[in-house]
């Protein structure tokens with residue numbers, strides 16, 4: 001096996017152990033491989049090892065990789081500016097960082113009719129700090145209502161990035177937000193947890209973890225956001 005296959009197996013084992021510890025179903029978490037800054041060859045290795053869903057932060061970089069692997073499932077997990085919504089609506093299967101109605105509207109209007117609705121998550125602020133991106137606890141329900149009404153989007157749930165070293169209560173707060181809206185909006189996805197904190201996130205109900213470093217190794221300095 002190559003190193004990436006080994007790493008993937010180790011990450012999947014960590015997820016399984018965390019699910020078992022939380023007495024959750026062993027299929028309850030999807031693994032998103034975060035491939036930002038890593039070359040297409042590494043994505044190909046991960047794919048050979050059975051990985052299907054990939055997350056990218058920078059639109060331009062993602063488009064290049066998609067051209068080489070159009071049949072994989074691509075998630076945008078970085079900030080989205082309104083001048084990039086068209087290509088994102090055309091090429092991605094998921095956008096996890098919706099935090100404004102304006103962006104959601106554009107994505108819905110620009111999603112091609114021939115494609116299924118675009119899967120979206122609302123990014124929530126896990127820390128309550130004004131400096132962090134994501135919607136506040138107070139604003140999430142009204143944004144969810146607006147997004148759920150858009151015809152070409154499928155609102156699947158919430159995404160959060162607790163700050164490094166955040167206490168478990170931060171994760172629990174996100175979970176409470178998710179549980180509070182779940183039945184109203186038919187949520188099935190809580191995207192939370194990365195290389196260093198996936199156990200905590202799985203313990204607090206994450207259904208998707210976004211893992212980069214533990215699969216692909218350390219990143220080089222990222223490109224300027226595109």
Ligand SMILES: *Cc1c(COP(=O)(O)O)cnc(C)c1O
Pocket residue numbers: 034036057077078161194195196210211212213214
């Ligand atoms: C880079 C990134 C990840 C992956 O982080 P690692 O610590 O490398 O696992 C997950 N989510 C988001 C939003 C990211 O930007």
